[in-house]
Amino acid sequence: MIELSWAQVSARRLERQALAAPRTGGTQADVVAAMCGAHAQVMSAAELSIALRIDGLTRADVRRALWEERSLVKTYGPRGTVHLLPARDLPMWVDTLSRIPFAHNGFPEGIRMTPEQTVEVIEAIRVVLDGRDLTIDELSDAVVGATGPWAGDLVMPAFQTMWPRWRQAMAAAAHHGALVFGPPRGRKVTYTSPPPASAVPAPGAGGRPDEGASRDSGPVDGAVELLRHYLAGYGPATPDQFAQWLGAPRAWAARLFEAADAEPVSFEGRTAWVVRGDTAAPAQAPAGVRLLPYFDAYVVAGRPRELLYAGAAAARALAAGQAGNFPVLLVDGGVAGVWHQRRSGRRIHVTVETLRPLTRARRAELDDQVTRVGEILEGKPELTLGPVAVGPHA
Template identity: 35%
Template sequence: MTWDQILRWRIERQFLGAERAPDAVAAARRLSGVHAQLAASAVTALDLRVAGGTSAESVDEELWRRRRLVKTWAARGTLHLLPAADLPTWVAAMSTRGRETTGSWLRYHGVTAEQMADIIAAVPDVLGAEPLTREELAGAIIEATGHEDLREPLTQGFGAVLKPLAFRGLLCSGPPRGRNVTFVAPRRWLEGWVEVATEPAIDTLALAYLGTYGPSTADEFSRWFDLKPALAKRSFARLAGQLVEVEGGALPAELAGEVARERPTTVHLLPAFDPYTVGSLRQLDRVVSGPHKAKVSRPQGWISPVLVVDGRIDGVWDSGTVTPFVPLGRSVRSALAKGFPEVSVAD
């Protein structure tokens, strides 16, 4: 089992090879969520993977009308699109997070432990299936808690004080109201919520992660999810009978036999924050051609749009120009010219 084979297998597992997902929900499930910090990138990531393609309108249909997708803060505290049916599993795992209750985190975000506890206690009473804007939610929390000084922490920045609510399943995104984001209570917004125990939830997510981004280790899974390392290690120990150890970590035993299959060459231009790239961040030395990983994972958490050839990141691209890390063969240039005629290659 070589890394060239592993990377080609990952491409196939991520619906970027011969197989496409039947719909956006299936793609989001296989990918363990679609990074949605940039909405346009999330739509492009799904469009590349769904049979027949998808669009911003069809994603909105799944989010706001059919409610088969849900938008919320998830892995690493970043916005993701998740299958709505899977959210209880994610919440069971995410609710183990403790960073948001530490003194340093609270001080940095301008709230006290008492205020944070009061926010968590108040939200189930003030937020339901009726969407509230951030200002409306802040006002309702302030009225319920009596903490007038919470207005700035609740309304400013990137919503850090709201993230612990999402991790507990108390809040997710609702349909936008004009240019304003809104929030709803997922247990009321979504149908069929069933509570999930923590350990089975972590095991389910670990297996899904390994089946798409493996081989990997418990430490890498811990960092990818932002899960306590001890919980990840215990999960891998529980799953030991379902895993096989290979170079680079573990793979689900039922999938390991697929890695060595012959696969046709694939050439892709993936958007910023694409799940393939984000899932490879801890292994960029193996995935990126040459000493260029700083051009892929950039300052302030920016993840570049990339050129991927047979699973290997061979360049970055922006504004219609590909900047390769290695000389591109004739077949790759031909595939780019055919699939992306508006894109040029910098020589």
């Protein structure tokens, strides 16, 4: 069995995530595909995640790819969280996410929708969004009009208000290819159909989604392809790690590893898997300084956490064991601090809290990263080294 060290795996992941050095060629879709999606609950963080990986890119370029070129789509991705995905890969994601077995509906009796109601809502969304961009209120009126008053019952507690019943099916609708986010209308979010470039087919007959339920329980082509993408970017990995990243049952993920014919390797004394034959690692040790934003894919998908967040990093940069809630300072492939940026007009105040002293060379690289953050966010950055007082993002 091939043996791989943490240093080798770190160097491999940095290279494949375009974090060893930004790409000078290729497209944003290529980079986002290698990331297996960019977390976009905080849109400025998604823009920074992508632009850091491509030489000369700015947030305006990311927005253009998303809203004008439509080479990227914003939708509900792994774990039901908002992500930017390549439009060309949307069929793979839909095929995977719509097949994940549904484990548990946390809504109590009287609030949760039946499988039949969920199917009805998803198909209503598919029809009413065809060729249209609708705000959430416009979409709600259209869905209730197409399904019935029961869908509009205000039964879901949300942010000191109540949402209509049908909204518990929004992630399932995205996972079945019925909706993606549309271009903002002023400050309002809109929803629309997937772009033509994605060519997402409707799920096959017999689907009974229940807020994410599967069309069947067997892993098939799309899921195998997604697993290979994941292993290429974040392997070696285990079925448990993949299941946690995707938001899928562990037994289902284990069967998927078998279907993908993944190859076992020894990773720091433990068995993990890579795409068969893909065991190479760079000869150079992991190196470089990077400022990664909230929920960057490198730290969210990277495992084991005790190696990525070694020593004091675990206590300072994880939130109850969860990665991504803090923007992190990455030094030589490992988390070595946290940071925060605050904008005031054109000025961007960047505070970096280091967990260990930086060499002169690493400090120079940090200065370069701060400059790059300013370029991406189209502002003038100012660096302060010191404690970060801002808590974790929810």
